[in-house]
Amino acid sequence: MEPVPTDPGIIELSEDELREIAGYAADCARRTLSIFEDGLPSDTRPRDAVDAAYVFAAGGRRTNALRQRAWAAYRAAEDAASPAAADAARAASHAAAAAFLHPRASAHQVKHVLGAAAHAARAEELAYGEGRSGAGTTFGWACHHAPAAVTAVLGRLPAAPAGGGRAGELVRGLDAALRT
Template identity: 75%
Template sequence: MTTEPDKIELSEHELREIAGYAADCARRALSIFEENLPDDTRPRDAIDAADMFAGGGRRTAALRQSGWAAYRAAQEAASPAAVDAARAASHAAGAAYLHPKASAHQVKHILGAAAHAARAEELAAGEDQRVAAETLEWARHHAPASVTAVLSRLPAAPPGGGRVGEFIRDLDAALRA
């Protein structure tokens, strides 16, 4: 039986590009959250923190905390679309903490922001699947080379996760093709 390696190569440059990509994906759905909770800046703060890291900033406790704060904002949002928009922002900040582990779970860290943004936009459009497909297509076309390179070192996205998990698997397969 062949076993997968425990670790993958992951450069700082790749990590920064992945975080920037995740921030760009999450930003697409940010207005959905802000329309529902205009005074809550936690998702925007998480996206901004991911952008700062992508631009050369340090991985700090504040960056990690901004991701958790966006996650808490998702738990407090009343609209399902706003929930997924905040989760996209949380994933953007969390992308800076991708582990160099050869685990399918890491695929969620790379593509989670895009998948949650697609779900937020789909929900905001009354479950219009074409909207999600357009968002995922945008995410595929805007993925930097680092995203594809790191995905190629990981096992395919894992099963489960409902509609967001389906989006992660679809985007993963499209980026690997």
């Protein structure tokens, strides 16, 4: 029997890898939740998204509730007290959305793997300024603490795409650092 040809646009992506990526994304986003919460302490949408990502990473199901938490955190960015807080909310949104990474060989999927880390790093830049205490710590942490699933999946994807402003630059920087 001849092997069945595989679709070159599809990559292998296991549920265990999705869980590891979601846990990593949640770890990155959690680092900057306080930036959002300092301005809106009663708005739990970003924290709820990060918590939902952790539940999935620990073996929970991919549900519509998880997807809704990702969207709620995304909408929280519109209500954020500052640009830094908005990026912290976007990091939380990306953490919950990481569970829905698609097995497509698309550069866009790199943003789903690294979006939480990039937006968390951007939130720190905006909150603490370049060269000040706290600035850039998530970027370095994300480079040194990426689990095997993150680097394995990135190795199956094309390089991160152009565009996306400063967060896009951070995605590309993380992508390049994690591929070496």
